Amino acid sequence: MLLPLACLAVGALAQFGNNGAPFPEVTYEDAISPNPDVVAGAQSNQRSPPKYPSPWGSGAGEWAEAYKKAIDVVKQLTLEEKVNLTTGSGWQQEQCVGQTGGVPRLGIRGQCLQDSPVGVRYTDLVSVFPAGINVGATWDKRLAYERGKAMGYESRDKGVTVQLGPVAGGLGRSPEGGRNWEGFSPDPYLTGKLFADSIRGIQSTGVQACAKHYVGNEQEHFRQTPEARDYGFNISEPGSSNIDDQTMHEVYAWPFADAVKAGVASFMCSYNLVNNSQACQNSYLLNHILKDELGFQGYVMSDWQATAAGVPAVLAGLDMTMAGDIRFGDGASYFGPNLTIAVLNGTVPQWRLDDMVTRILAGWYLVDGDAEIELPNFQSWTPYTNGAVHAHVGPTWGTGVVNKHVDVRREHGRLIREIGAASTVLLKNTKGALPLTNKEKLTAVIGEDAGSNPTGPNGCRNHGCDVGTLGVGWGSGQANFPYLISPDAAIQHEVTSRYGSYESITNNSAFTQIDLLSKRVTEAAGVCLVFANADSGEGFINIENNFGDRKNLTLWQGADAMIANVSASCNNTVLVLHTVGAVEIDQYKNNENITAILWAGLPGEQSGNAIADVLYGRVNPGAKLPFTIGKARSDYGTDVLYTPNQPVPQFNFREGVFLDYRSFDARNIxxxxxxxxxxxxxxxxxxxxxVEKLSAEPYTPSSGSSEPAPTYGSIDNRTASHTFPEGFTKIPLYIYPWLNSSSLNASYGAPGYGDNSFIPPGSRDGSSYSHAPASGPNGGNEGLWEPLYRVCATVTNTGSVAGDEVAQLYVSLGGEYDPKVVLRGFERVGIEAGESVEVEFELARRDVSSWDVVKQDWVVTEAAKKVFVGKSSRLLELEGDLE
Structure with missing residues (x-):
């Protein structure tokens, strides 16, 4: 049955939580920003202002040729063909996790959209790359680009046209956030730079990148109502991230601006509400910030099942619905035939549909996606060669070869190993513990995290368990390992290939055996290499009551007791951590028997080899933490909301811009x-x-209005022209653009036809729209990207071996409510022993500006500004003034 495009009616809000009990008062508090305007803008039941109409793309800059090609095609399309390009075919109806219709008569294929941010999900013979958080730890833009490029090639060779990644949301507001590891860092500047280079790498291969999840997707709890109900919480809507305007611009939207500047083809909007409006139909986020202020020329797709309405979402800026159906496999869609009806009855103007389709096709042409690219040669829904062509409805509707088992990995294992080692952070190194010499009389490897999963590296679907070593988190952000080299295997080979003495225990509960081995290592003057982890992932999986988000910051698998056992007896204990983010390890920093600590993150398939390269000195560690490790979770000033505080849970971002190190600095922790x-x-x-002040033009806010919205081709308004073609065979529950009946009322299948009360004022006005002051093509006002300063410093290697250093530049913006410092530059450089290099940074106007909520523009305030350069956010050796 076709459904109305307006928001479905919502009954009285549920007033009860678990087991019918009233929602409890929630006692957790966010860190409070000192800025009262920020706090006022992040309260429960905050609302987003409406912004209409949805800006139509102009094809500015690098998009010009892609728009020309797209428009030439759109002029030739029928109404149904246009709708077909905007709508997913339905869950498990085609090969990919998301697949749109195409236009076969013009040679336009349906888009194949596929996870994940670490490798091609739901198929075989692909690589599993280090997670985004590891790329963050490299602080290396080259490696971000090369990783993106390698992943793009693998997607392309599997027939994927849109890679659903990289990730900048969740940014990492709270360290417990389940999917933080998919992104790069809670710092928006570091994330933005690595985000942009990852996008450039992916799109250099002819595959479109998808910047996700836009925006405020900072926890897994309450991101979807059905998921929350599965866990016993009767909420009426997804949770709302309530974010003030300044914080939105300076923190959460910041890296997405870098994505637009990098030319990303598509955005994915998120499940959560933002200021109590669905993120995928929030006109302020999509129409105003993204398409006007940032001048985004590509298209916006929904997360899977995140489309909450038809006409309201379309008018608010949503261009594509995924996976097409309203609920997985229900055969109903807010787009599809309902979008056809909406254009015919005028609730969606033709110019808006034409803009949607132009943006989608332009994204394809931007990366030369119309070149010779493999059709999908795998199917997400079965690992076997033969199967149902339309998996959701079964073999009755066709069977055949659905998996060709194409090996797309090339030699990407080398890059994965390089990134794994380059992202390993050396946190502690005393008593000359590292690097190891391979002359140790006895090497012991201890810990479940050192070993293999007995059921295989892919023994748990979606990696929804924590057994053996941790190479990646769980959920849609993972992929199937072609192999997983465990630390036990790699280090055993390292030692035994030189005929050394090696023993391992990969059972954390083997207390007696661990104690005996630890004592023997001490007596033999050997080394105990101890491995521990902490896992997290997407909210549809629950591991030991970690509903995606972690419920604490402790280590998993009983590792703390194991570490205490080892370090009580072994006076040369080296601790290696495979974690999704920060964990509580203060007790290990000060333990004299723990001589070294390394954070290795989620290093992917080459995990063991990468850590061995660092432990044995083939790679000198040069990574830096992309987040802060505090003593306790309360140190961060933010947390996940674990229990609903309203029928629509309210996530109040009252800490404002004070995330991670900014919060620690502000509260002197x-x-x-x-x-x-x-x-x-x-x-x-x-x-x-x-510090050199550069010659730059004065900043000029944008002004004026757009040209009128164009339309391409004409639409036959006779309803009978848009019914299913005669003799057409329908696949059950497949989403088509045609109507069931020549009667719109009958096709609509629900009351409400002709009701325009849900259409916001101005949303269908295609005459023009006014440019916001901060707006500009492909990243916002061009003056924001203009360099104002060049900062240079000398870095000298004062040691005896070559190594990498990450020089970091921080700026004090000087305002009353500003953080102490904010990151505004970084360069990773290799330096030979005894030599020096010159490191150069450029500061753009954006880097020294603040968002003015009154002017609705970026301004360089009159406050005195300083620049700092050094080794970390708290080891800033050099200081200078910015004029």
Missing amino acids: TPVYEFGFGLSYTTFAYSNLR
Whole structure:
């Protein structure tokens, strides 16, 4: 049955939580920003202002040729063909996790959209790359690009046209956030730079990148109502991230601006509400910030089942619905035939549909997607060669070869190993513990995280368990391992290939055996290599009551007891952590028997080899923490909301811009290891800071209005022209653009036809729209990207071995409510022993600006500004003034 495009009617809000009990008062408090305007803008039941109409693309800059090609096609399309390009075919109806219709007569294929941010999900013979958080730890833009490029090639060779990644949301507001590891860092600047280079790498291969999840997707609890109900919480809507305007611009939208500047083809909007409006029909986010202020020329797709309405979502800026159906496999859609009806009855103007389709096709042409690219040669829904062509409805509707088992990995294992080692952060190194010499009389590897999952590296669907070593988190952000080299296997090979002595215990509960082995290592003057982890993932999976988000910041698998057992007896204990983010390890920092600590994150398939490269000195660690490690979860000032505080849970971002190290600085809390911290097997010194003010044009706010919205081709308004073609065979529950009946009332299948009360004023006005002051093509006002300063410093390797150093530049914006410092530059450089290099940073106008909520523009305030350069957010050796 076709459904009305207006928001479905919502009854009285549910007033009860678990087991019918009233919702309890929630006692957790966010860190409070000192800015009262920020706090006022992040209260429960906050509302987003409406912004209409949805800006139509102009094809500016690098998009010009892609728009020309797209428009030439759109002029030739029928109404149904246009709708077909905007609508997913339905869950498990085609090969990919998301697939649109195409236009066969013009040679336009349906888009194949596929997870994940670490590799091609739901297929075989693909690589599993290190997670985004590991790329963050490299602080290396080259490696971000190369990883994106390698993933793009693998997607392309599997027939994927849109890779659903990379990730900048969740940004990492709270360290417990389940999907933080898919992104790069809770710092918007670091994330933005690595986000942009990842996008450039992916799209260099002819595959479209998808910047996700836009925006405020900072926890898994209450992101979807059915999911929450599965866990016993009777909420009426997804939770609302309530974010003030300044914080939205300076923190959460910041990296997405970098994505637009990098030319990303598509955006994915998120499940959550933002200021109590669905993110996928929030006109302020989509129409105003993204398509007007940032000048985004590509298209916006929904997350899977995140489309909450038809006409309201379309008019608010949503261009494509995924996976097409309203609920997985129900055969109903807010787009599809209902979008056809909406255009015929005028509730969606033709110019808006034409803009949607132009944006979608332009994204395809932007990356030369119309070139010779493989059709999908796999099917997400079965690992076997033969199967049902339309998996959701079964073999009755056709069977055949659905998986060709194409090996697309090339030699990407080398890059994965390089990134794994380059992202390993050395946090502690005493008594000359590292690097190991391979002359140790006895090497012991201890911990479940060192070993293999007895059921295989893919023994748990979607990696929804924590057994053996942790190479990736769980959910849609993972992929199937072609192999997973465990630390036990790699280090055993390292030692035994030289005929050394090696033993391992990969059962954390083997207390007696661990104690005996630890004592023997001490007596033999050997080393105990101890491995521990902490996992998290997407909210549709629950592991030991971690509903996606972690319920604490402790280690998993009983690792703390195991570490205490080892370190009580072994006076040379080296601790390696495979975690999704920060964990509580203060007790290990000060333990004299724990001589070294390394954070290795989620390193992917080459995990064991990568850590062995660092432990044995083939790679000198140069990584830095992309987040802060505090003593306790309360140090961060933010947390996940674990129990609903209203029928529509309210996530109040009252900390404003004070995330991670900014919060620690503002509240004068000493971390265990600060943001940007990381040791090396050598030492570095900083000197000779120079600040040069560059010649730049004065900033000019944008003004004026757009040209009228164009329409392409004509539409036959006779309803009978849009019914199913005669003799057409329908696949059950497949989503088509045609109507069931020549009567719109009958096709609509529900009351409400002709009701325009849900259409916001101005939303269908295609005459023009006014440009916001901060707006501009492909990233916002061009003046924001203009360099204002060049900052240079000398970094010297004062040690005895070559190594990498990440020079970091921070700025004090100087305002009453500003953070102490904010990251505004970084460069990873390799330096030979005893040599020096010059490191150069450019500060753009955007980097020294603040968002003015009154002017609705970026301004460089009159406050005195300083620049700092050093090794971490708290080891800033050099300081200078910005004129």
